[in-house]
Amino acid sequence: MAFDLAFIWAGVIAFAVLAYVIADGFDLGIGILFPLLKQKHDRDVAMNSIAPVWDGNETWLVLGGGGLYAAFPLAYAIVLPALYAPLIAMLLGLVFRGVAFEFRWRTERGRFLWDWAFAGGSTVVALCQGIALGAFIQGIKVSGRAYAGGWFDWLTPFSLVTGVALVVGYALLGATWLTMKTTGELREEARRFAFASGIGTVALIGIVSLWTPFLNPIFMSRWFAFPAIVYTLPVPLAVAGAAAALFGGLRAGRDVQPFAAALGLFVLSYIGLGISLYPEIVPPGITIWQAAAPDKSLAFLLIGALILVPVIIGYMAHAYWVFRGKVDVSAGYHD
């Protein structure tokens, strides 16, 4: 392991992707749960609870994609065509969902249409990201410097399972977010969703975790060979701990604990993924150093990123701080 520019950039992009998954995850989760909320008033409250922050959450997706293009052009050039169909569907889902936020308030007659655009778009985005993740973990066929597989290689039983897993997982983030941010009947409903999606999420994490090492012998050795197992064993134990905190918090009716525990599940799964993959950026076989742009490029953009990204994080933290606590339901928020 060398602490060089490629390593730093891998860290920056890994951070951007994680920030994206947990931040956009809960607001996509609201979209996934949207059709299950029967009252129009509840839907309004749910949407308002994410209105101030969702756009910033999506920022990380663009930073992650743009960063990958600049820092690891070879990885960007191989992975994106390999995941063509799910990525295009994801982008279209994001378009629908993004404009629904705004258009929904500009029409009475057409509101139900934009409600469906919001729910459908969010679900498609989550499903496609999960499928893309599964296809990525499974490995991408490469010949020379290009993707060499077919355009349906992404569709496998494993990728479908990861697709469903991400929909359920985002729903859990959304449900625990609502539990934290709302009161009354909506909160009770969200707690029930959180229980159901929590059980589903933990089960699916288990299935995917047990399945992954069998996809590739290298994954197996990174997890189970000695001495690696000394470092890797705490991860599943921590997952069990986070699951206990989730269900315990939900049962005790706590506000913040279930959401924090759900975030913990995501962070731990992400760390687990990192253990399987590092130092590869395109599994199997292409490492971050093979895919990295020359130092001159990495250094040039790093200057800007080191100045601007902390400022952006600061502003976002401020936004979350300002909107902490419960959404005020009694206020005529949208009249």
Added chain:
Amino acid sequence: MTEFLDALVLARLQFAFTMACHIVFPAFSIGLASYLAVLEGLWLLTGRDVYLQVFKYWLRIFALVFGMGVVSGIVMSYQFGTNWSVYADKTGAVIGPLMGYEVLTAFFLEAGFLGIMLFGVRRVGRRLHFAATLLVAIGTLFSAFWILSANSWMQTPAGYAVNAAGQFVPDDWWKVVFNPSFPYRLVHMVLACYLTTAFAVGGVGAWHLLRAPANAGARVMYSMALWMAALVAPVQLLAGDQHGLNTFAYQPAKVAAMEGDFETREGAPLILLGVPDADAATTRYAVEIPRLGSLILTHEWNGEVRGLKAWPRSEWPNVTILFFCFRIMVGLGFAMIGLGLWSLWHRWRGSLFAAPWLQRAAVAMGPAGFAALLAGWLVTETGRQPYTVYGLLRTADSVSPLGAPAVAGSVAAFVIVYFAVFGAGLFYLLRMAGKAPQPEEAEPQAGIPTRTAGITPAPALEPHPAAGLSS
């Protein structure tokens, strides 16, 4: 082989379509951001409320336009990889950081100042609010700076080396960023954004003046827009000419196609109209002015202008598209200058607001900037063909290894979704512009999520003693 060609054509079609849908939004927001800064500055300077009224009117439209620009822009940032993966691999080390700076600039701006600009008039005081508006305007120009630098590098690559893997790598960042065509393109494009906005604003103002001739807000829009037409449109003619000379120096085949010149001649004529026929390598029904072509391009009566036949056919761009789009752009440019002169005449006679035919012409010219912008963009990008990086990387060698059916499917999906989404957006925009400016213009409503509120719109929704959520 034919299937591969189809996939290439489809990928180009998809990029052109999604880019054409995207480019109009940032162009309009760049222009509107500067216009809003001028309006607020005038309000602070003169204290006339009508400027604030017009400011608020266009602020709401700016919010929607900017939002649609962000949504359509996310697609663009991924399309280089999905559809142009070989290009991405080869250029990422050079173009990637330029686009990275564009993204960082845009987000820095969104995070910091958009929220204040949109919702903060009563919150932060006039001076600070004006500062935020100015920063947003400057920020949009910075975004334009970086994205046009990247675009110009594709047209006139400089400051690079090629490594063992065949990738372009940066050698001298200064030369990369300030590559030969960049300054000309930047000036030409920013002026185009300003003119596009001016004619849209002038068209809306004229539309309302025709119905309510005394409307003060509409008068301000109309008068300011026509000043822009009178002053900036001629400047754009000069900037365009300089940009053309730069293109003639670095991409002479592009200029030959724009002019419809197939033969290399000394003392070449300027072809005004005609129908270029690439197969026969001639421009039919040409209406030409002798020697003017050489005079414009070489500043000599007998200067040599190379025709397309000087290059093998495999180097030719699509002559028909270039020839006609160039004439649409230039024609609209002269129409803009004409409208500006016409308005000067009425201004001098003191009949600016009592000239219904001028107002009707201004309404008709409302979309002219958008049309000229798209035509000009088609000229420069189609003229870069058959290369993505001019002279170095062919378009056919840039495309992702995808099957034609996969790309055909995504093209169809983009067309359907974009027409639905941006069609609805255009409808809401026109409905907003159809309402006449009122003395008491509302600000963007606090509490309603507005995409442009930026990524941290805290000022928009933050409870405040004067205008809190629960009030």
